[in-house]
Amino acid sequence: MTASRCFFACELIAKRGHETTGLSLVASYLYQGFSDFGRSVSRPLVTLLLSWIFSAMYLAPCPAAGLCVKAGDGLIKAASFLFPFLGAARNELMKDMPVGDLIVGFGLGGIGVLCLFLIGLALRNRFRI
Structure with a gap:
């Protein structure tokens, strides 16, 4: 440093x-x-990964009475919200989505952009690009 x-x-x-x-x-x-x-690359990276994992658990479809959770679907939905500029399949995922999930997705988009900005800033500071 x-x-x-x-x-x-x-x-x-x-x-x-x-x-x-x-x-x-x-x-x-x-x-x-x-x-x-x-000065830290790890803090925003850990924040990004933790928000992805926790939001995937929230967004994973789960039947009301069962224990079956489709983790892959939750991870894909959370990734599409965390990286809003990669919106290729976002419109398909947002069809028939509850309002609460859309609000969580909006917050995830802000967190994703902020964390990516802070990671880029830390890399620029580290390597003086």
Whole structure:
């Protein structure tokens, strides 16, 4: 880790409460928590994978009285929501989907874009591309 990245992180922390207030303060804490100020690749990657797995469990079709869960269908649905720019089969998956699932999917799209952005930022910072 270079000194410039450590200085940048310390500078952002020092500005909290003085220059950074309101929603910017919330964004600063989220930026620290999810990516360690752009220094961590693993944090957004783990967040992306965990949100994919947990949302797949939620989106997997399950009969009301049975234990059979189609995990593959849930993983495909969750992946199509996590990566909204890969919307090839998204319209087919969204047919006859309950409103609750669509709301979860909308949130997953935001999480997916955010995590991919933070992964790209960390890679850029790491390799100085």
